[in-house]
Amino acid sequence: AQSVTQLDSQVPVFEEAPVELRCNYSSSVSVYLFWYVQYPNQGLQLLLKYLSGSTLVKGINGFEAEFNKSQTSFHLRKPSVHISDTAEYFCAVIETGANNLFFGTGTRLTVIP
């Protein structure tokens, strides 16, 4: 069975500081990895995804994530956050051969002025 763990339910960070949102997964098969962001009163928007190739993936809004197979992690990072980055961030996986996204519990990022 698969699982996605986002250990940090809330992350407060000052504006222009760096941030890392952690995601670990477990699965008996290969997975594809995603990060989604949810702004208040909006749907989920894809930030970035890892399917294959380079383990460092760059996404929208200056975010990037690195796939680490040995540590089964896919942490999201941004070197300098803005107030507008305040949102809920969800890590998700699709197992090869599966048909659906499996989400973590989410991390609420709050950027403090």
Next chain:
Amino acid sequence: EPEVTQTPSHQVTQMGQEVILRCVPISNHLYFYWYRQILGQKVEFLVSFYNNEISEKSEIFDDQFSVERPDGSNFTLKIRSTKLEDSAMYFCASSGAGGLYNEQFFGPGTRLTVL
């Protein structure tokens, strides 16, 4: 920019009543999904739909749930007899050709409250 829309944004219903949640996926997309998020919990997969039939469903998607694509634009989720534990945010999503690993575009959600 094309987007997935959902109506209503908030639905309040009495326990035991039927509800229909509506979604308009992006027009040229072929794969359609429903997810739900109970308050404070993770987003959970309910069902995927392709070529006018269910392609996969989760354990949550029991006989009380059904999906339909009644015309070329709408995609609906029906709950026949709502229970208190059906209260959640319901998200519709769609994706294009290449389906599973292409980006799933999500709608803004419908908040269902069962009293």
